[in-house]
Amino acid sequence: MAVHEKITIAKAINASLRASMEADPKVLVMGEDVGKLGGVFRVTDGLQKDFGEDRVIDTPLAESGIVGTAIGMALRGYRPVVEIQFDGFVFPAYDQIVTQLAKMHARALGKVKVPVVIRIPYAGGIGAVEHHSESPEALFAHVAGLKCVTPSNASDAYWMLQQAIAGDDPVIYFEPKRRYHDKSRLDTEAIPDPLHKARVTQAGSDLTLAAYGPMVKVCTDVAKVAAEEGKSVEVVDLRSLSPVDFDTVQASVEKTGRLVLVHEAPVFLGMGAEIAARITERCFYHLEAPVLRVGGFHSPYPPSRLEDEYLPGLDRVLDAVDRALAY
Amino acid sequence: MTVEGTAQRKSTRSGSKRTTAKKASPAKAKAADQAERDQLVQLLTPEGKRVEHPDYAIDLSPDELRGLYRDMVLTRKFDAEATTLQRQGELGLWASLLGQEAAQIGSGRALRDDDYVFPTYREHGVAWCRGVDPTNLLGMFRGVNHGGWDPNSNNFHLYTIVIGAQTLHATGYAMGVQKDGADSAVIAYFGDGASSQGDVAESFTFSAVYNAPVVFFCQNNQWAISEPTEKQTRVPLYQRARGFGFPGVRVDGNDVLACLAVTKAALERARTGQGPMLVEAFTYRMGAHTTSDDPTKYRADEETLAWEAKDPILRLRTYLEAEGLVDDAYLAGIEEESDALGKRVREAVRAMPDPDTMAIFENVYADGHALVDEERAQFAAYQASFADADAAAEEN
Ligand SMILES: Cc1ncc(C[n+]2csc(CCOP(=O)(O)OP(=O)(O)O)c2C)c(N)n1
Ligand SMILES: [Mg+2]
Numbered sequence: 210m211a212v213h214e215k216i217t218i219a220k221a222i223n224a225s226l227r228a229s230m231e232a233d234p235k236v237l238v239m240g241e242d243v244g245k246l247g248g249v250f251r252v253t254d255g256l257q258k259d260f261g262e263d264r265v266i267d268t269p270l271a272e273s274g275i276v277g278t279a280i281g282m283a284l285r286g287y288r289p290v291v292e293i294q295f296d297g298f299v300f301p302a303y304d305q306i307v308t309q310l311a312k313m314h315a316r317a318l319g320k321v322k323v324p325v326v327i328r329i330p331y332a333g334g335i336g337a338v339e340h341h342s343e344s345p346e347a348l349f350a351h352v353a354g355l356k357c358v359t360p361s362n363a364s365d366a367y368w369m370l371q372q373a374i375a376g377d378d379p380v381i382y383f384e385p386k387r388r389y390h391d392k393s394r395l396d397t398e399a400i401p402d403p404l405h406k407a408r409v410t411q412a413g414s415d416l417t418l419a420a421y422g423p424m425v426k427v428c429t430d431v432a433k434v435a436a437e438e439g440k441s442v443e444v445v446d447l448r449s450l451s452p453v454d455f456d457t458v459q460a461s462v463e464k465t466g467r468l469v470l471v472h473e474a475p476v477f478l479g480m481g482a483e484i485a486a487r488i489t490e491r492c493f494y495h496l497e498a499p500v501l502r503v504g505g506f507h508s509p510y511p512p513s514r515l516e517d518e519y520l521p522g523l524d525r526v527l528d529a530v531d532r533a534l535a536y
Numbered sequence: 537m538t539v540e541g542t543a544q545r546k547s548t549r550s551g552s553k554r555t556t557a558k559k560a561s562p563a564k565a566k567a568a569d570q571a572e573r574d575q576l577v578q579l580l581t582p583e584g585k586r587v588e589h590p591d592y593a594i595d596l597s598p599d600e601l602r603g604l605y606r607d608m609v610l611t612r613k614f615d616a617e618a619t620t621l622q623r624q625g626e627l628g629l630w631a632s633l634l635g636q637e638a639a640q641i642g643s644g645r646a647l648r649d650d651d652y653v654f655p656t657y658r659e660h661g662v663a664w665c666r667g668v669d670p671t672n673l674l675g676m677f678r679g680v681n682h683g684g685w686d687p688n689s690n691n692f693h694l695y696t697i698v699i700g701a702q703t704l705h706a707t708g709y710a711m712g713v714q715k716d717g718a719d720s721a722v723i724a725y726f727g728d729g730a731s732s733q734g735d736v737a738e739s740f741t742f743s744a745v746y747n748a749p750v751v752f753f754c755q756n757n758q759w760a761i762s763e764p765t766e767k768q769t770r771v772p773l774y775q776r777a778r779g780f781g782f783p784g785v786r787v788d789g790n791d792v793l794a795c796l797a798v799t800k801a802a803l804e805r806a807r808t809g810q811g812p813m814l815v816e817a818f819t820y821r822m823g824a825h826t827t828s829d830d831p832t833k834y835r836a837d838e839e840t841l842a843w844e845a846k847d848p849i850l851r852l853r854t855y856l857e858a859e860g861l862v863d864d865a866y867l868a869g870i871e872e873e874s875d876a877l878g879k880r881v882r883e884a885v886r887a888m889p890d891p892d893t894m895a896i897f898e899n900v901y902a903d904g905h906a907l908v909d910e911e912r913a914q915f916a917a918y919q920a921s922f923a924d925a926d927a928a929a930e931e932n
Binding site: 241242244245246247249267268269270271273274297298300301336337338339340477506507508509511512513514515518519524525528 | 628629675676677678679680681682697698699729730733734735760761762763767768828829833834890891893895896900905907908911915918921922
């Protein structure tokens, strides 16, 4: 069945891992609880049953160990796909990721490749306790040597993961956990967009909203509400956070003259800051308003009873849209 | 592996077949099994029979014995109530301690007031022993705060969710105690899964090198979510200590007397300058990992049933009854107290207000921060814009 009319992001990722493992015997899946349990989100459900314990590995509870050994296996010719259970638990592995994984290819003058993919369920909105709702993507995108991508729908989830696994660079693959069960269309025989290309998901002429991962849905909803008020909003799904497809954003902004960037991560030094700076450099004379950002605050992710207010939602994004249009 | 409990699991878990095949001869394994059991400090058998151990003696008054029973019953009640409250939607999540009451009450009651505790997220029984109001534990599981109690008022640190991190804090705290010349001790709780974390290995190293007065209390409840202990270690966990240069002991974690006696001895060592010790409480997580977990996905009922026969509360009760230390009136009294606790917890949770939105900006820094101030002001103005709009709408 090549076309799934409605498949969840979680199932699409599962299908993607399956396809990668079938295509290449060197692809391995490893992490805490990924085997018998199929992961705490069931994303790897059934993989150990079908591919065996040698290829779908329940690891000891040690993130630095998981990533460090994945690097070693990659040096030996394998393609490990590592799962970090939640965003807040990647930090024991941060040292291995930043000082080793990111730099090894360069240090070896290109003589070795470390094609490790690190899947991280990230961002909030699921009513969880602390460390389960964070958006640390900028901390990884900031590091040269790592590529960072994040899908917002089932089709991208399916294709982008396979592209990440097939590529020879380390990739951090951020999964929007609150969208795991959202359903959308997947054609497994389509020709996918290039991994690092952004996509205009909704055409508009007054203002560009650029977002990624969990916020794409919010921005799509904003565009609908804005349309009812007679404002034409274009939505760009960035998809890739390193590299960023600035060309697509630039083309959109040259058309609309206004840009609002939206992410859950804190605004301060977030993805939006870099994009705002670059777009301002690239198309200063097309801008009718300063580039605005909507995102998290410079405070720890709050207890879940406050997350609805903390997270950028319809109202906060609309507020920024209005402010940008007021110029 | 030859640890007690693993043997039962082998027959019920298909995933372990491969490792079983590589095992030594059955006779050898059996002898090793026996040796291992000898290592398990036990003072009260699963049948409720009092036994002696050459290294760990304990002599408790009837009141103290009854106190341990009461602590365990009330802790279990509180825990059950929290699970119910989660099902009713009052809590977002709950991590049950069911089955681990003896490990927690035994070790918790070994502590002095001036000792300091660094818990994981499951130490509700230890919190009880420290005098932390149980309702305070529920705030973070309800999602109204990230902790909600003052660590210094009961010498009970906040729950730590990031696996293993607190063992280093405990070690550093103990190093501070040592520098102060105090004779307090520190206890770090962690799980079998946590034993794999680098932080835990580093805390062993630091505590050994500095001879820090810290007790590492590992509740080996056999599972780290879906992964059995053999995914974390090839030797019994208590043996890890040896390589770092301090002693380790395995105690029957469902035997409250043994947990109390062994922890007391370990704390005493720490107090008297003899350095760290590892206590592995061999126990079992009777329930799901948390209310989000479904253990039927990865473990067999038979295993859980086998552990039910070793229930920590039942064995103490059997002993108390056999010794004539409790009567029906006493037990009925505990029952009543337990119902009252359940009611108090229910009411307290339902009455727990959501935090004020502006709490997002509180306590981010001790000395304040310009960006937080700016964002607080912006957000307040943004919120107020809705109030203005509402007011205008009402006037029209
Ligand atoms: C650094 C880190 N990685 C992963 C997790 C997710 N996680 C929460 S509890 C747990 C298992 C812990 O097992 P164990 O240490 O045996 O303690 P138990 O839950 O059995 O009490 C895992 C993997 C976490 N909280 N922190
Ligand atoms: Mg455990």
